[in-house]
Amino acid sequence: xxxxxxxxxxxxxxxxxxxxxxxxxxxxxxxxxxxxxxxxxxxxxxxxxxxxxxxxxxxxxxxxxxxxxxxxxxxxxxxxxxxxxxxxxxxxxxxxxxxxxxxxxxxxxxxxxxxxxxxxxxxxxxxxxxxxxxxxxxxxxxxxxxxxxxxxxxxxxxxxxxxxxxxxxxxxxxxxxxxxxxxxxxxxxxxxxxxxxxxxxxxxxxxx
Amino acid sequence: xxxxxxxxxxxxxxxxxxxxxxxxxxxxxxxxxxxxxxxxxxxxxxxxxxxxxxxxxxxxxxxxxxxxxxxxxxxxxxxxxxxxxxxxxxxxxxxxxxxxxxxxxxxxxxxxxxxxxxxxxxxxxxxxxxxxxxxxxxxxxxxxxxxxxxxxxxxxxxxxxxxxxxxxxxxxxxxxxxxxxxxxxxxxxxxxxxxxxxxxxxxxxxxx
Numbered sequence: 001x002x003x004x005x006x007x008x009x010x011x012x013x014x015x016x017x018x019x020x021x022x023x024x025x026x027x028x029x030x031x032x033x034x035x036x037x038x039x040x041x042x043x044x045x046x047x048x049x050x051x052x053x054x055x056x057x058x059x060x061x062x063x064x065x066x067x068x069x070x071x072x073x074x075x076x077x078x079x080x081x082x083x084x085x086x087x088x089x090x091x092x093x094x095x096x097x098x099x100x101x102x103x104x105x106x107x108x109x110x111x112x113x114x115x116x117x118x119x120x121x122x123x124x125x126x127x128x129x130x131x132x133x134x135x136x137x138x139x140x141x142x143x144x145x146x147x148x149x150x151x152x153x154x155x156x157x158x159x160x161x162x163x164x165x166x167x168x169x170x171x172x173x174x175x176x177x178x179x180x181x182x183x184x185x186x187x188x189x190x191x192x193x194x195x196x197x198x199x200x201x202x203x204x205x206x207x208x
Numbered sequence: 209x210x211x212x213x214x215x216x217x218x219x220x221x222x223x224x225x226x227x228x229x230x231x232x233x234x235x236x237x238x239x240x241x242x243x244x245x246x247x248x249x250x251x252x253x254x255x256x257x258x259x260x261x262x263x264x265x266x267x268x269x270x271x272x273x274x275x276x277x278x279x280x281x282x283x284x285x286x287x288x289x290x291x292x293x294x295x296x297x298x299x300x301x302x303x304x305x306x307x308x309x310x311x312x313x314x315x316x317x318x319x320x321x322x323x324x325x326x327x328x329x330x331x332x333x334x335x336x337x338x339x340x341x342x343x344x345x346x347x348x349x350x351x352x353x354x355x356x357x358x359x360x361x362x363x364x365x366x367x368x369x370x371x372x373x374x375x376x377x378x379x380x381x382x383x384x385x386x387x388x389x390x391x392x393x394x395x396x397x398x399x400x401x402x403x404x405x406x407x408x409x410x411x412x413x414x415x416x
Contacts, residue, residue, distance in 0.1 A: 040248025065344050086294045088319050091343040111296050135299040
């Protein structure tokens with residue numbers, strides 16, 4: 001099980017510090033949508049270039065212009081890029097055309113109905129991200145969401161999950177053994193001592 | 209009827225040149241999604257700050273985090289920001305909360321079914337963008353799309369239209385008298401002589 005740490009709503013200086021702290025400890029370092037839109041991938045690459053061990057994800061949330069955006073994002077140094085699951089099937093196919101064994105597509109399923117998921121379920125190399133809507137005022141049970149998703153789509157193998165994950169949720173997700181990647185944001189990046197929190201998550205997820 | 213000119217897939221230097229050429233001639237200068245994601249709004253603001261007369265749109269295509277993204281985009285100097293019509297109703301409402309008489313929301317309706325449009329049709333100050341999917345291989349008739357949209361949603365007043373508009377389409381849209389804003393991209397920005405093409409569009413749209 002992999003730990004992805006998402007950095008959002010930070011300055012470039014704060015992002016640089018967090019990245020130094022996360023490199024080699026988080027499996028995947030995510031540059032969140034807020035960083036992409038505020039500062040752009042060209043600026044983010046100056047930071048991600050210095051990452052030695054962790055993999056790099058830009059949360060670009062492509063909705064149209066799939067070929068251009070995925071080509072651009074991989075050129076700017078990403079190992080993973082995101083596309084919105086409610087984008088057109090054609091757009092998702094064009095994103096997928098830009099991927100390889102080392103450059104992967106993560107499909108963000110925030111608010112995507114099961115019928116639409118079924119239509120885009122055939123990308124065996126893609127990661128399917130079960131994502132709690134950040135703007136929703138009702139708190140959803142992520143463990144239940146994952147269970148339900150797995151029942152609806154038993155053939156989808158590569159699952160990730162995101163949205164307000166704390167240590168307790170991480171522990172349950174590990175026991176559940178359905179997702180490959182857990183995305184943690186504020187619980188680490190907003191902590192008073194991010195390194196301490198990071199290590200707690202690593203212990204819970206990796207058992208060491 | 210207003211002319212919005214969209215700049216996409218250009219370097220910052222090329223964008224600066226185009227903006228100088230467009231300022232005061234295009235009603236709205238759009239910094240396209242490709243520019244937002246490649247360079248970020250912080251870099252784009254250095255260019256848009258120099259715009260004296262035209263209004264400024266950043267095509268940020270918000271899908272989640274509506275409050276953060278719209279607050280950020282308006283702070284970086286936008287007069288208009290875009291949200292994806294298939295975002296959650298809550299996200300669109302949060303975007304709308306950040307708007308004012310001078311700071312407006314444009315809802316991008318690419319691939320949004322009529323039933324979903326009906327749910328978000330009540331924002332009287334918003335602009336509803338009828339948008340041909342750029343990744344679609346079939347060419348849709350924009351004039352017909354606008355007519356159909358108007359029949360489905362007669363109460364929506366502020367309409368814009370985008371997607372491969374050439375001079376002929378602009379002329380028909382003007383005669384149709386249903387849209388307030390015509391978005392032109394490559395027909396101007398990719399032209400050998402962009403200023404010439406711009407002036408042709410102005411003649412067609414404004415009649416002078």
